[in-house]
Amino acid sequence: MSLELKNASVVRAGKAILDQATLTCEPGRFIAFCGPNGAGKTTALSLLSGALRPDQGDALMEGASIRSWKPLELAQRRAVVAQSSPLSFPFHVHEVVEMGRTPWSGITGRRRNSEIVAAAMAEMELTELGARNYLTLSGGERQRVNIARVLAQLWDTSAEQGQRWLLLDEPTAALDLRHQISLLALLRRLAQQGWGVVAVLHDLHLVYEHADDVVLFRDGQVFASGGARDVLSPEAVQRVYRLEAPYALAV
Amino acid sequence: MDQLRTGLSPQALPQERDTSLADAAGAMQAARERRGQVVVLGCFSLAVIGVVLSIMLGPLEIGAFDVIRIGLGAIGLETTGDLTRVQIGVVESIRAPRALLGMLAGAALGGAGAAMQGFFRNPLADPGLIGVSAGGAVAAVAVIVLGSVSLAGFTAALGTFALPIAAFLGSLTSVVIIYSLSIVEGRVVVATMLLAGVAINALAFSGIGYLTFLADDTQLRDLTFWTLGSLGGATWSRVLPAALGMSIAIVMLLSLMRPLNALLLGEDDASALGVDVERAKRTAAIGTALGVGAATAACGIVVFIGLVVPHLVRLITGPDHRYVLPGSCCLGASLVLFADIVARIAVTPAELPLGVVTSAIGAPFFFWLLLRDKKRSVLG
Numbered sequence: 001m002s003l004e005l006k007n008a009s010v011v012r013a014g015k016a017i018l019d020q021a022t023l024t025c026e027p028g029r030f031i032a033f034c035g036p037n038g039a040g041k042t043t044a045l046s047l048l049s050g051a052l053r054p055d056q057g058d059a060l061m062e063g064a065s066i067r068s069w070k071p072l073e074l075a076q077r078r079a080v081v082a083q084s085s086p087l088s089f090p091f092h093v094h095e096v097v098e099m100g101r102t103p104w105s106g107i108t109g110r111r112r113n114s115e116i117v118a119a120a121m122a123e124m125e126l127t128e129l130g131a132r133n134y135l136t137l138s139g140g141e142r143q144r145v146n147i148a149r150v151l152a153q154l155w156d157t158s159a160e161q162g163q164r165w166l167l168l169d170e171p172t173a174a175l176d177l178r179h180q181i182s183l184l185a186l187l188r189r190l191a192q193q194g195w196g197v198v199a200v201l202h203d204l205h206l207v208y209e210h211a212d213d214v215v216l217f218r219d220g221q222v223f224a225s226g227g228a229r230d231v232l233s234p235e236a237v238q239r240v241y242r243l244e245a246p247y248a249l250a251v
Numbered sequence: 252m253d254q255l256r257t258g259l260s261p262q263a264l265p266q267e268r269d270t271s272l273a274d275a276a277g278a279m280q281a282a283r284e285r286r287g288q289v290v291v292l293g294c295f296s297l298a299v300i301g302v303v304l305s306i307m308l309g310p311l312e313i314g315a316f317d318v319i320r321i322g323l324g325a326i327g328l329e330t331t332g333d334l335t336r337v338q339i340g341v342v343e344s345i346r347a348p349r350a351l352l353g354m355l356a357g358a359a360l361g362g363a364g365a366a367m368q369g370f371f372r373n374p375l376a377d378p379g380l381i382g383v384s385a386g387g388a389v390a391a392v393a394v395i396v397l398g399s400v401s402l403a404g405f406t407a408a409l410g411t412f413a414l415p416i417a418a419f420l421g422s423l424t425s426v427v428i429i430y431s432l433s434i435v436e437g438r439v440v441v442a443t444m445l446l447a448g449v450a451i452n453a454l455a456f457s458g459i460g461y462l463t464f465l466a467d468d469t470q471l472r473d474l475t476f477w478t479l480g481s482l483g484g485a486t487w488s489r490v491l492p493a494a495l496g497m498s499i500a501i502v503m504l505l506s507l508m509r510p511l512n513a514l515l516l517g518e519d520d521a522s523a524l525g526v527d528v529e530r531a532k533r534t535a536a537i538g539t540a541l542g543v544g545a546a547t548a549a550c551g552i553v554v555f556i557g558l559v560v561p562h563l564v565r566l567i568t569g570p571d572h573r574y575v576l577p578g579s580c581c582l583g584a585s586l587v588l589f590a591d592i593v594a595r596i597a598v599t600p601a602e603l604p605l606g607v608v609t610s611a612i613g614a615p616f617f618f619w620l621l622l623r624d625k626k627r628s629v630l631g
Contacts, residue, residue: 039350051519075525086438086517088372089570094276103525114277121276131279153524220344 001062001163002026008057010043018043019220020057027163027196029184030188032207032228034200035217036241041200042083042141042169044217048198049080049167062163075103077162079150083169085133085142094130096145100152108156111187120152123186125179139174147171147183159194166190168199172206184210208232208249216240281304287574290567294581298354302586305350308592310600311341318342349485353591354584355497356482357552359542361583362504364557365564365575369511371439371534374565377558378543381444382425382451384554385548387540388478389455389462390421395477396462396470412492414521419496419544425451428535438517480553480606482591493549500542501580503534511535553606555613556583562620 003025010018026030033041046052047059050066059066061078079100087096097117101108108116121127124144129137134145147168154164157167166187172180180203188210191197195247201207207214208228215225216232218240224231234246241247304429306318313321321342331339360378367376367383378384394417398406406413428451433444463474477484510531515522522528546553564578587605590612594603 034397049523051523071522071527072525075523078523080520080523082517082519085520087515088392089515091376091515091570092279094279095283095569095571098280099513099516102509105509111273111277115273116282117280118273118276123338127275130276 002060003198004060005044005047005054006060008044008047008054008059010040010047010052011055016220018047018054020218021222022057023215023222023225025163025196025198028191028194029212030191030197030199031213031215032201033200033215033217034202034204034207034232034240035223039217039240040220041217043220044215045169045200046196049078050074050129051080061165072103073162075153077154077157078167079153081143081146081150081166081168081171081237083173085146090133090135092130093126093132093134093137093145094121096134097126097148097152100149103153104156104251114175116152116155120148120155122130123151124148136206140176140179143171143174144179154195162221163196163226164194165198166194168197170200170202171204172201180206188212204232204249263495267611272423272614280549283569283571287568287578290564291574291578291581292565294578294585297585297587298358298581301592302350302354303593305353305588306342306346308596309341309346311338313338313342315453344487345485347485348490349482349591351494351587352490352549353482353588355494355501356546357556357584357587358580359497359500359504359546359583360553360556360587361560361579361581362501362576363539363542364389364583365561365572365579366504366511366535366539367557368506368561369507369515369572369575370532370539371433371441371444372515372517373439373441373444374562375441376444376540377555378422379552379554379557380452381429381448382455383422383429383543384552385452385455385459386425387418387422387544388552389458390417390544391548392459392462392478393417394473396466396474411488414489415493415496415545415548419541421455422544422547423537423540425455426540430532430536436601477551478606479604480551480609481594481602481604482550482587484536484603485549489549493545496541496548500538500545503538504542504577505580507531507538508537508573508576511576515570551604551606553587554610555609555617556586559613559616560586562616 005021005023008018008021009016021040021044033044036043047054061069065251094117097120099212101113101116121130123181124147126148127217129141134142137145144238150166154166157164172183184206187197187199191212211228213226214228214231216223216236223240232249234248237243237247237249238245303315303318307313307315317334317338320329320331321334321339324331325343363378367378367381368374370376393413394402394406394414398413409416410563429447431445432447433440459478462473510526513524513526514528514531518528560583561575561579564575564582568574568578590608591605594605594608597603
């Protein structure tokens with residue numbers, strides 16, 4: 001019941017942007033991918049989501065190669081928030097959230113769908129914006145809409161239907177401080193309820209505060225992984241980010 | 252907080268939860284759905300009226316009831332003994348194939364416009380603007396001019412299907428070129444898409460120009476009228492092969508209602524939602540090429556339908572393809588049929604080219620769209 005990379009490499013223009021990465025994500029934990037720009041965090045996340053195929057090695061979900069999963073089965077248990085969304089058509093906010101229910105069309109009833117969409121919007125404090133044109137929203141509001149969409153996607157997946165995985169690439173990037181904190185608290189809560197949560201995050205203070213585990217990337221390789229407070233030692237942060245002095249996160 | 256926690260538990264939402272939010276969201280959704288359904292139904296009725304009017308009007312006027320009676324008579328449900336043989340003949344061999352061609356060509360062009368705009372995630376992707384029509388046209392003109400010379404083998408092998416198949420291949424080539432040029436790392440570069448369309452159009456029209464230069468006098472009369480678009484050449488032998496192609500294309504395009512919605516989020520997000528992106532893209536490309544190619548083969552280049560129609564539908568229904576696609580097919584059919592009626596009666600006894608009428612409607616509409624979007628700065 002885990003999400004793994006096994007010796008996975010991705011080569012672009014002759015350079016390995018991910019080099020023989022091996023890591024295991026267990027469900028029930030909020031796992032943060034951290035490291036400097038270009039260290040391979042997003043690439044690793046794309047391998048885990050199946051958006052990208054490794055040139056060498058493999059990405060596995062529950063022991064089976066992601067490639068061998070049927071797209072619909074995958075969509076019913078794993079959801080992805082990308083860094084940005086190219087949506088350029090004037091959908092209403094509630095319609096974008098409703099798109100998260102795509103893998104369940106014909107399975108979930110109308111009434112239940114509306115309930116889920118409403119609840120996912122409420123979770124992201126979007127209820128007031130339901131009838132707004134998505135294109136008129138700010139970057140942070142759009143980000144919350146996309147998070148609500150993936151929450152709606154996995155909302156009803158039961159334990160019998162499979163393990164739920166939520167993969168997020170810099171989900172806090174456009175959010176204000178309050179929404180950053182409440183999103184990380186939500187991710188932590190979801191992990192406590194048994195979801196697998198993997199997020200690429202840059203704010204080490206927030207990670208230190210909220211995440212269970214951390215995978216530190218440097219130069220396309222996994223530098224360290226383990227419990228957040230063990231991995232993010234002042235010395236490790238100094239070495240990974242090439243700082244001049246040890247950097248303490250503990251307040 | 253407690254409420255949220257139960258909401259996210261695997262046991263799903265409990266019944267006693269406050270349902271007013273869900274009611275509000277449901278009502279919002281239902282309102283848009285109802286509006287979408289009304290629009291699709293309205294456009295469909297308009298297309299039916301267009302078909303009947305198109306058969307009624309002309310030098311020999313035929314009453315609406317007689318049109319319906321001849322239609323029923325053709326399948327043996329009504330006796331038409333009191334109508335003259337001329338009336339029945341005019342309807343059956345002149346106006347019916349013309350109306351059928353107008354209806355299907357309009358539906359194929361409207362649907363293809365909606366599909367291309369979704370496929371390229373941009374409301375400016377029109378089969379005419381990006382060269383899909385011109386690609387079909389140059390191939391069709393080649394068959395007309397060279398059909399008895401260098402392409403003799405091709406036309407002999409395919410018979411009446413030679414023209415629509417050639418046009419389909421020409422249109423498909425345009426779609427493939429545009430796609431491979433304008434998608435960079437999964438993102439659509441809109442400027443490249445439009446400029447590639449300009450280049451393909453220029454190339455295709457130079458090809459058409461050269462073929463026109465090669466054409467003999469009888470072919471020439473055919474070509475000049477045909478490059479401006481017309482339903483005038485509608486005979487059953489010409490309409491039926493194209494009709495088959497357009498019908499298949501319309502069915503293919505209508506199957507894209509849900510995948511296209513997800514595709515608007517981007518290819519990665521769509522595939523994360525379980526949509527078979529490669530298959531959806533293939534269906535959109537082939538359906539568009541087949542629809543536009545077959546329509547172009549039968550009635551020439553009819554511009555602006557693919558641009559104007561989906562915009563008009565989207566204005567009222569919003570961008571949901573469950574309504575935009577069928578609505579565009581029906582409104583496209585109506586618009587072509589009514590434009591053809593105008594083309595026929597504006598300068599009787601002569602006939603205007605259909606493309607002239609659709610441009611006269613479409614180009615000002617395009618200007619209006621640009622002006623409106625300039626003010627609002629957001630499409631929609």
